[in-house]
Amino acid sequence: MTTMTETHNATTTSPSSPEAAQPARPRYKVTGLRVLRSEWAKLWTLRSTWITLALGLVFLIAFGVIAAAQYGSGSGLDDGGPGGDLSNADALGLSLFGISLAQMAFGILGVMVTAGEYSTGMIRSTLAAVPRRLPVLWSKSAVFGLVTFAVGTIGALVAFLIGNELVSGTAAELSLSDSGVVRSLLGAGVYLGLIAVIGTALGALFRSVAGGISVLVGTLMLVPNLTSLLPNSWEDDVNKYLPTNAGESLYSLTHDAASLSPTAGLLVLLGWSALALAGAAYRLVRKDA
Amino acid sequence: MIEAQQLTKRYGEKTAVDRLDFVVKPGTVTGFLGPNGAGKSTTMRMIVGLDAPSSGSVTVNGKRYDRHSAPLQEIGALLEAKSIHPGRSAFDHLMVQAHTHGIPRRRVEEVIEMTGLQAVAKKRAGAFSLGMGQRLGIAAALLGDPATVMLDEPVNGLDPDGVLWIRNLLTGLAEEGRTVFVSSHLMSEMALVADHLIIVGRGRLLADTTVQELVRQYGGDAVTVACDQPARLREVLSGPGVEITGEVGSDHLHVAGLSARAIGLKAAEHGIPLFELSSRTVSLEQAFMELTHDAVEYHGASTVDTPGRAA
Numbered sequence: 001m002t003t004m005t006e007t008h009n010a011t012t013t014s015p016s017s018p019e020a021a022q023p024a025r026p027r028y029k030v031t032g033l034r035v036l037r038s039e040w041a042k043l044w045t046l047r048s049t050w051i052t053l054a055l056g057l058v059f060l061i062a063f064g065v066i067a068a069a070q071y072g073s074g075s076g077l078d079d080g081g082p083g084g085d086l087s088n089a090d091a092l093g094l095s096l097f098g099i100s101l102a103q104m105a106f107g108i109l110g111v112m113v114t115a116g117e118y119s120t121g122m123i124r125s126t127l128a129a130v131p132r133r134l135p136v137l138w139s140k141s142a143v144f145g146l147v148t149f150a151v152g153t154i155g156a157l158v159a160f161l162i163g164n165e166l167v168s169g170t171a172a173e174l175s176l177s178d179s180g181v182v183r184s185l186l187g188a189g190v191y192l193g194l195i196a197v198i199g200t201a202l203g204a205l206f207r208s209v210a211g212g213i214s215v216l217v218g219t220l221m222l223v224p225n226l227t228s229l230l231p232n233s234w235e236d237d238v239n240k241y242l243p244t245n246a247g248e249s250l251y252s253l254t255h256d257a258a259s260l261s262p263t264a265g266l267l268v269l270l271g272w273s274a275l276a277l278a279g280a281a282y283r284l285v286r287k288d289a
Numbered sequence: 290m291i292e293a294q295q296l297t298k299r300y301g302e303k304t305a306v307d308r309l310d311f312v313v314k315p316g317t318v319t320g321f322l323g324p325n326g327a328g329k330s331t332t333m334r335m336i337v338g339l340d341a342p343s344s345g346s347v348t349v350n351g352k353r354y355d356r357h358s359a360p361l362q363e364i365g366a367l368l369e370a371k372s373i374h375p376g377r378s379a380f381d382h383l384m385v386q387a388h389t390h391g392i393p394r395r396r397v398e399e400v401i402e403m404t405g406l407q408a409v410a411k412k413r414a415g416a417f418s419l420g421m422g423q424r425l426g427i428a429a430a431l432l433g434d435p436a437t438v439m440l441d442e443p444v445n446g447l448d449p450d451g452v453l454w455i456r457n458l459l460t461g462l463a464e465e466g467r468t469v470f471v472s473s474h475l476m477s478e479m480a481l482v483a484d485h486l487i488i489v490g491r492g493r494l495l496a497d498t499t500v501q502e503l504v505r506q507y508g509g510d511a512v513t514v515a516c517d518q519p520a521r522l523r524e525v526l527s528g529p530g531v532e533i534t535g536e537v538g539s540d541h542l543h544v545a546g547l548s549a550r551a552i553g554l555k556a557a558e559h560g561i562p563l564f565e566l567s568s569r570t571v572s573l574e575q576a577f578m579e580l581t582h583d584a585v586e587y588h589g590a591s592t593v594d595t596p597g598r599a600a
Binding site: 025026027028029030031034035037038041042045046047048116117120121122123124125126127128129130131132133288289 | 334337338339340341354355357358359360361362366368370371372373374375376377378381382384385386388389390391392429433434
């Protein structure tokens with residue numbers, strides 16, 4: 001049906017120019033896949049992507065390895081002081097120690113993926129090419145979310161393999177085939193991927209790198225502390241639904257009453273991502289670019 | 290083809306674009322003229338769907354811009370503000386846009402060549418000079434081989450070479466049968482390239498006319514003549530193709546369609562003494578100033594009688 005109206009258009013709009021050889025013009029078309037392809041290219045053609053992804057990967061691996069090395073060298077066992085909480089740790093928890101810093105790098109890059117287009121003016125080119133707008137948001141979040149999932153999973157796996165080696169022979173040692181290990185490593189990737197999506201959505205929602213990053217950092221670092229102001233009976237109920245804590249249930253081996261199950265955690269985290277995306281979509285469609 | 294119907298954009302109290310009606314036709318260069326702040330850029334942003342009209346509508350080739358399946362093929366736009374990511378190379382900038390439409394790499398290389406960017410195509414676009422940036426914007430506008438090309442103040446910041454290049458490009462595109470819509474706040478620049486003129490002031494349409502028509506309307510090639518018997522002279526001079534205006538009680542008449550020489554001869558023939566006889570050619574610039582000046586007064590003071598074309 002669309003093809004028919006287009007052909008009709010082409011013939012009616014250019015009656016004054018038979019010599020312009022309109023039929024010879026190639027027929028282009030915007031498709032979802034092509035917008036994805038474009039966003040994929042956009043991501044990799046900026047140096048900041050490579051730098052920030054590398055930074056996130058380094059945080060993830062380095063801090064995990066350091067934590068494991070600490071434990072392996074015995075310091076975590078003896079001193080009962082600041083490092084005392086490592087005593088009943090497992091190789092997985094130790095090697096994923098860097099996740100709280102890595103999530104900042106990935107989340108902030110997510111904000112930059114969208115808000116950066118507004119601060120530079122690139123958004124005008126983007127929306128001129130895809131005036132329906134929403135495919136841009138879906139593609140950006142999908143591309144960056146999946147890239148971060150891949151990088152995060154690889155990072156978590158590498159951190160675990162090295163970290164596990166460092167704690168071999170101790171109580172913390174695990175094997176990839178132990179129950180929950182692969183799920184946790186994948187969970188770490190999924191968590192980071194969804195934080196990346198939330199960052200992307202926040203960037204599109206606030207249209208400002210500074211604004212998006214503030215809200216992201218606030219959500220990931222400040223809000224969990226603020227809940228301690230709540231009455232005790234509420235605190236646990238609220239706490240486990242926060243993005244960071246719901247995420248933690250995805251990538252930790254053990255779960256207690258205060259945390260959600262991995263599946264519930266995933267659903268809650270998906271809910272937060274959907275909420276952020278919905279806000280971003282609303283603003284994108286409703287507000288002038 | 291661009292068609293605006295009662296196109297309006299309000300920002301709170303302020304009306305940036307006020308019930309604009311116009312049609313931009315294929316095969317000619319249409320100039321979009323107005324002083325700074327007249328609403329030209331806002332209008333262009335609405336044409337490509339970056340801003341939504343408060344009321345009214347605008348279509349590109351018969352459809353709203355966002356309803357087209359290949360928007361970049363319908364209209365290629367260079368907007369006034371920079372629309373690039375400074376960290377991306379010129380080639381990459383064009384390529385990411387090409388991807389959305391399935392435009393081949395060959396076409397990207399083609400527009401780079403057309404705009405003379407070969408030497409800098411792999412450099413970061415953020416380091417470009419104003420002129421280079423403008424060329425990149427034009428390359429992006431031409432990327433989809435669009436039926437309509439729309440450029441907002443394209444000669445801003447260009448050196449004389451660049452200005453000439455743009456002029457030739459615009460007339461070339463129009464000759465190929467494309468719709469060319471160019472904004473400027475400089476009448477002198479428009480006069481060189483545009484056939485048709487859409488003139489706006491304070492968001493309102495002041496004139497939708499041709500260059501010749503505008504000159505004629507604003508007393509171009511008219512003759513001012515003064516004598517003590519204006520009524521008789523009027524009779525003597527009137528004829529087909531001759532237009533005579535003058536205020537009642539004034540000695541002065543403005544005559545269009547006759548040369549000063551012809552008027553002098555006719556007056557002598559009928560024994561009417563003349564006090565003054567001068568031809569005045571109004572430049573486009575003057576006509577433009579007069580038009581937009583009226584618009585400013587029309588909105589500024591409460592009631593200033595603007596004969597003829599205030600709306």
